[in-house]
Every structure is written in C-alpha cells, then in structure tokens.
Amino acid sequence: MCHKYPGLGRYEIDAKKRVVKRVFYVNEDLHQASYHGKLNCSDCHEGVDKIPHTGAKKVDCGKSCHVIEPSTGKVFSHKAIVEDLKKSTHGVEGSLSKNKDDLPACRDCHANKPYQLGFQGQAKSMAFLQVCHQCHEEQAWAERFFRHVTYRASIRRPSADVVKLCSKCHANPGIMARHKLDVIAGFQDTYHAKAIQYGDVEVANCLNCHAPYALGFSPHRITSKRNKKSPTNADNKRATCSQSGCHVNATKEFATGSKVHISPVKVAHLMEESEESADAARNREIFQAKVLHWIKLFYQILIAAVIGGLGGHRLLDLYATHRDSKKEGALR
Amino acid sequence: MSRHGKSEKAFVRLTRSERVQHAIMFVSTTLLIITGFMLMGERSAVDLLGAAGKTIFYWRGIVHRIAAAAVTAVCFYHLYYVMFKADGKSWFRDMLPKPRDLVDAYQNVMYMLGLRKERPRLDRFTYLEKLEYFSVYFGMFIVISTGAMMWTQSYWPKFYLDVADALHLGEATLAALAIIVGHIFAVHYNPHVYPMNRAFIDGKISETLMKEEHSLWYERIIAEEASKPANGAVGGRGNA
Numbered sequence: 054m055c056h057k058y059p060g061l062g063r064y065e066i067d068a069k070k071r072v073v074k075r076v077f078y079v080n081e082d083l084h085q086a087s088y089h090g091k092l093n094c095s096d097c098h099e100g101v102d103k104i105p106h107t108g109a110k111k112v113d114c115g116k117s118c119h120v121i122e123p124s125t126g127k128v129f130s131h132k133a134i135v136e137d138l139k140k141s142t143h144g145v146e147g148s149l150s151k152n153k154d155d156l157p158a159c160r161d162c163h164a165n166k167p168y169q170l171g172f173q174g175q176a177k178s179m180a181f182l183q184v185c186h187q188c189h190e191e192q193a194w195a196e197r198f199f200r201h202v203t204y205r206a207s208i209r210r211p212s213a214d215v216v217k218l219c220s221k222c223h224a225n226p227g228i229m230a231r232h233k234l235d236v237i238a239g240f241q242d243t244y245h246a247k248a249i250q251y252g253d254v255e256v257a258n259c260l261n262c263h264a265p266y267a268l269g270f271s272p273h274r275i276t277s278k279r280n281k282k283s284p285t286n287a288d289n290k291r292a293t294c295s296q297s298g299c300h301v302n303a304t305k306e307f308a309t310g311s312k313v314h315i316s317p318v319k320v321a322h323l324m325e326e327s328e329e330s331a332d333a334a335r336n337r338e339i340f341q342a343k344v345l346h347w348i349k350l351f352y353q354i355l356i357a358a359v360i361g362g363l364g365g366h367r368l369l370d371l372y373a374t375h376r377d378s379k380k381e382g383a384l385r
Numbered sequence: 386m387s388r389h390g391k392s393e394k395a396f397v398r399l400t401r402s403e404r405v406q407h408a409i410m411f412v413s414t415t416l417l418i419i420t421g422f423m424l425m426g427e428r429s430a431v432d433l434l435g436a437a438g439k440t441i442f443y444w445r446g447i448v449h450r451i452a453a454a455a456v457t458a459v460c461f462y463h464l465y466y467v468m469f470k471a472d473g474k475s476w477f478r479d480m481l482p483k484p485r486d487l488v489d490a491y492q493n494v495m496y497m498l499g500l501r502k503e504r505p506r507l508d509r510f511t512y513l514e515k516l517e518y519f520s521v522y523f524g525m526f527i528v529i530s531t532g533a534m535m536w537t538q539s540y541w542p543k544f545y546l547d548v549a550d551a552l553h554l555g556e557a558t559l560a561a562l563a564i565i566v567g568h569i570f571a572v573h574y575n576p577h578v579y580p581m582n583r584a585f586i587d588g589k590i591s592e593t594l595m596k597e598e599h600s601l602w603y604e605r606i607i608a609e610e611a612s613k614p615a616n617g618a619v620g621g622r623g624n625a
Contacts, residue, residue, distance in 0.1 A: 247424045250431045251442035306542035315547070341544050345551050352555030356562060359520075363567045366494075366513070367574075373497035374576045 055104075056094075057081060087165045090197055092118060114159040135159070137273040142280075149277050150232040162218060162272075212249040212258035216240070219259045239314040257299065262313065267296045311341055396606065398590035400472050407585050409459045413452035418561045420449040425554075453532055460525050479509040479602075482519070486512040509602040517567055520560075527556040 055061060055077075062076040084090055095101055096118055100108035115135035122129040140147045143157050150156075182199055189195040210218070222228050223237045240246050240259075248256035264270045265284055278285040284293040290308035294300040300307065399407065423445050434441055466473035490512045492505035510518070531549035534541055541549075572582040577597060584590055595603040 244424070248442060250428060250438075251434065251445075252436065252439040253442050254439070300539045302539035304540060304542075307539050307546075308543070311542070311544035311547055313543070341547070345547055348548065348551040348555060352559060356555075356559050359559060360562045360566050363513075363563065367566065367570045369494070369497040371574075371576070373499075376499065378576075 084165075085193065088201075089165050091120065091194070131159075134273050137271065141273060141275050142277045143275060147276065148232075149279065150234075152231050155228060155231065157222065161221070208254060211252075212254065212256065213252075215258040215260055216246070216249060235316050237314060237316065239312070239316040243314055245313075261297070261299075262293055265293060265296055268292060312338070315342065315345075394592045395589040396592070396595055396603075397588055398584040399588040401588065402466065402470070402472065403476070404585060404588050406459050406463055406466070409455055411585075413456040413459075414560075414564070416448055416452040417456065418557070418564075420445045420452070421557055422561070450536065453529075453536075456525075457529050460529065480515055480518055482512075482515050486515060506600045507598060507602075508605075509599055511598065513567070513571070517563070517571075520563065524556050524560045527552055528560070531556075 056079040059078050061078045062074065065073055065075055067073050079094075089097070097112050097116075099110045099113075099116075100106065115130065115132040117128045117130040117132070120129040121127070138144045138159075142148055145153050145156060148156055182196060185195040185199055186192060189198075220237065223234070226236050229236045245257050249258060260272050263285055264272045264275045268284055268289075270284055276283040278287075280286060281288065283289065287309050291303055291305050294303040294308045423441075431438060463473075467477040468474070485508075489505045489507060492501060493512075495501040496504045531553040534549040535546060535553065538546055572578065572585070573580060575582070577594060590599075592603075
C-alpha cells in the first residue's frame with residue numbers, strides 16, 4: 054500500500070545515538086523475485102496490522118512461516134538454523150568471548166536478495182522451466198521453486214565473496230580486539246588466497262576449512278578451534294585438509310605443523326604477553342615467525358648487496374667505456 | 386651488428402651442448418619467473434584477467450612444474466657434463482675461482498675509477514662470470530630442493546613448507562634480479578657486444594672481443610695452435 058512509493062523513509066536516532074536513514078520502500082518486482090517472494094509482509098513482520106505500525110516487532114528469522122515444508126508436511130521454519138547458530142562460536146550460547154554484544158545475526162550475512170544465477174545457468178533454467186510449466190500451472194511458483202533448487206545446486210557465494218563476507222568482521226581490528234581475536238591479515242599471503250584471487254573455484258575458502266559440509270559441518274555450526282569437535286582443532290585438522298579431494302595424502306604434521314594463515318599481528322601480541330603465560334605452543338609460534346623473518350631479512354640483505362654491487366659495477370663499466378671512447382676520439 | 390666484423394677469425398666460446406643447455410635453461414627460467422611471480426601480482430592486475438583468470442591460473446601451475454622439471458634435468462645433465470665430458474671438464478677447470486680473480490676484480494675496479502692505466506688481462510672466464518656461474522649452483526640447490534618440497538607438500542610439516550616457500554621466493558627474487566641486472570647487461574648492453582652477444586646462438590667469439598676481454602685465454606689458444614700446427618679447427622677445443 055504505502056510501501057510501494059519510492060522515497061518512503063525517515064531519519065532515526067538509533068540505540069548508539071547515531072542518526073540513521075531508514076528506507077521503507079519495497080520494490081514489488083524485486084521482492085517477488087527474491088527468496089521470500091511468496092511470503093506476505095506480515096509473515097515476517099509481526100504486529101504491523103495497525104496503521105501506524107506502533108506495535109511492530111523486530112523480525113525473528115526463527116519463527117514459523119505459513120509455508121508448508123513439503124518433505125514433512127509441517128509448517129516451515131528456520132528455527133533449527135537459528136538454534137545451530139546460537140550454539141556455534143558466533144552465537145550467544147557457543148561464543149567463548151566475554152563480549153556478546155556484536156555477535157553476527159542472520160542479516161549480517163544474508164540479505165533477502167533475488168536469486169542470481171550465472172548467465173549460463175539462467176539460459177538453461179529458462180529452457181528447462183518450460184518443462185515444469187507443463188504440469189505446474191502457477192508460473193511464478195514454478196519459477197521460484199525451480200530457482201530455489203538450481204540456485205543451491207551451483208556455487209552460491211564465490212570464494213572471493215565468502216572471504217569478503219568473513220573479512221567484514223574478521224579483518225576489522227576494532228571488532229576483533231573486543232573479542233580478543235586475531236585479524237585474519239595473514240590469509241592474503243596464502244596460496245589459497247592467491248588462487249581465489251584468480252577465480253579458482255576448487256580451492257578452499259574460509260568455509261571449506263572452518264565449516265566443511267563434507268565433514269558434517271555448516272556455516273551455522275562454526276566452532277572455535279578450542280572445541281574438540283571443531284574441524285580446525287589440532288586433532289581434526291588432518292581430516293579437514295584431506296577432505297573433498299584436497300590434500301588427500303596430508304599427514305598429521307602437514308596439517309598441524311604451523312598455522313594455515315599466519316598473522317604477524319598475533320605474533321607481535323604473543324611476544325608482548327607476560328612471561329608467566331609462556332607455553333610450548335606460544336613459544337613455537339614465536340620461533341617459527343622469527344625463522345621466517347630471518348630468511349626474509351637474509352634475502353633482503355643479500356639482494357641489496359648482490360644487486361647493488363652488480364648494478365654499481367655495470368654502471369662503472371659504462372662510465373669507463375664512455376670515458377675511453379672519448380679519449381680515443383680525442384686522439385684521432 | 387656489433388662493431389666486430391664477420392670476416393675476422395672466430396673462436397669457440399660455447400659448444401653445441403653448452404648452447405642447448407643454455408637454451409633450455411633460458412626458456413624454462415623465463416617461464417618459471419613469469420609463472421612464479423604471477424602469485425605475487427597486484428590484486429588489481431589479477432582482476433583485469435576477469436573470467437580468464439581461472440584458466441590462466443590452472444595453466445600457470447602446470448607450466449611452472451614442466452619448466453621446473455626441464456631446468457632440473459638440465460642442471461643434473463650439466464653436473465654429468467662437467468664431471469665426465471672433456472669439454473665439460475675443461476669448462477669447469479677454467480671456471481674454478483682462483484686468488485687471481487680477486488686481484489682482477491680489484492684492478493678492474495681501479496681502472497674503471499680511473500686510478501689505473503689499463504684493464505687487467507683476463508682469462509677464459511672473468512671474475513664476474515665465475516661469480517654468476519657459481520651463484521647458479523647455489524640458487525638452483527635452493528629453488529630445486531624447496532620446489533620439490535612444495536610439489537610434494539602433503540608429506541611435509543607445514544612449517545617446513547613455510548620455510549621452503551620463504552626460501553623459494555627469496556632465491557627467485559635474487560635470481561630474477563641478478564639475471565636482469567647482471568646477465569642481460571653483460572650479454573646485451575655491454576658496449577663491446579651491443580645489441581647482443583651472439584655466442585649463445587652460434588657459439589662463436591670474435592678475435593677482437595677475445596683480445597679485449599679474454600686476452601690471457603687468447604694467448605693460451607694461439608700458443609696451443611702454434612704447438613699443434615696440424616689442427617685446422619678454429620678455437621681451442623677442437624670441435625667448432
């Protein structure tokens with residue numbers, strides 16, 4: 054009714070006393086094409102039956118919808134996933150952090166965006182849809198259902214997007230400091246990151262190691278490496294590295310010999326920590342970082358000396374040859 | 386063309402085997418440098434590749450390994466060559482560093498600075514050539530061993546691989562720069578041979594350049610020829 058008018062919105066002062074712009078405009082076509090296109094506004098937004106919407110509640114993604122889940126015939130709900138997230142390292146119950154204020158909520162990772170199939174996927178689905186339409190009369194429903202399936206059959210988030218998404222928080226020094234975590238600065242130097250940069254889809258992104266579906270995990274069930282069952286726990290890393298045809302011959306030493314993404318920031322932190330907290334793992338990490346630093350320093354000095362020396366020698370040679378040819382010319 | 390005429394007497398600088406070794410080394414090293422440093426590329430440069438990036442990345446790894454295998458084979462062949470072949474043995478003997486090289490280096494620098502009247506007289510391999518040659522031994526030992534470790538990565542502890550990676554990158558950077566600053570200058574921009582020393586193609590060195598840059602070697606060959614007048618081949622090693 055009102056929400057179809059572009060420009061509908063207002064400025065509000067949020068809980069942190071910042072002025073925020075709220076847009077209440079809903080593009081009907083975009084909504085129709087989105088994951089939740091079949092739902093009515095009030096299916097998610099509770100307490101909006103009166104105008105103005107004084108009793109509106111925050112959207113709860115775990116509530117039951119009016120849609121029937123076809124495999125069980127029960128009312129559909131994301132409740133299981135919401136519960137999973139709660140128990141994961143990102144949730145109020147599972148988080149090992151003392152600070153529970155800025156843990157991610159559903160919307161930090163998910164937007165109710167339209168299904169986006171790749172160009173090829175789209176072309177194929179459009180042709181195939183005609184088959185669906187032979188029996189399923191309601192065209193919009195058939196299309197949405199078809200996209201629901203085909204979209205999930207392909208890679209929904211390219212690796213580069215996954216890295217970008219996780220980096221929203223995990224590369225933010227402020228947020229990480231609040232939870233006593235380390236920024237993932239070192240990932241960019243790994244071979245995995247370089248391959249992702251070139252668009253390789255086979256190589257591991259954050260989720261392939263931290264939440265591998267192949268080992269029964271999901272992005273909603275990420276756990277800290279301190280959790281015994283976590284795929285990044287030292288005892289499970291060999292299985293994690295060798296899953297899905299990646300490092301099939303991985304040995305325990307390969308998987309646990311050192312960090313997959315080493316962070317220079319973390320090492321600096323470790324070195325600043327008091328002596329009392331010294332333990333073998335911490336000392337090993339500092340030692341490894343030092344060795345790598347020495348190698349780098351050795352080559353920096355060697356390169357400066359060799360290339361500087363060679364370059365200087367060559368320039369001097371040019372100068373001498375030039376000087377000689379002038380002398381020869383003068384004699385003539 | 387260099388200023389050394391075609392008609393004058395020429396000597397053998399590189400045998401056919403040496404030229405083939407050089408050619409394989411040259412092609413594979415170029416490929417290795419390109420495909421290796423592709424991993425260190427700026428993000429924005431990689432983004433320019435767009436959808437082709439995936440395929441390019443796939444071939445990058447394969448080309449790097451093929452070139453690595455070729456260069457490793459040449460290195461091992463070269464060891465065999467200097468140990469068991471007559472030409473190789475004489476090559477290695479002449480390449481061995483001697484105290485004389487330090488004197489040569491000192492005198493040459495003094496000459497270039499204008500503190501000495503004449504350049505030192507050099508033998509078959511100059512002190513810089515010897516340095517370059519043995520640097521390749523050191524460099525190849527590092528890159529081949531660390532490269533082999535990374536090729537068989539699953540069998541190594543991750544920290545060893547981190548060390549191998551750091552050494553591989555450091556040595557590759559040093560080698561690539563040394564080739565550009567040292568070797569390419571010596572064989573292309575050196576005013577005596579500009580625009581190109583053709584020895585790597587035809588294996589020959591002109592009499593003028595012999596006298597200019599390897600006068601001791603030149604005299605040695607002339608003396609050898611004089612003692613063996615029946616030897617009709619040009620050059621000191623019999624197989625032109």
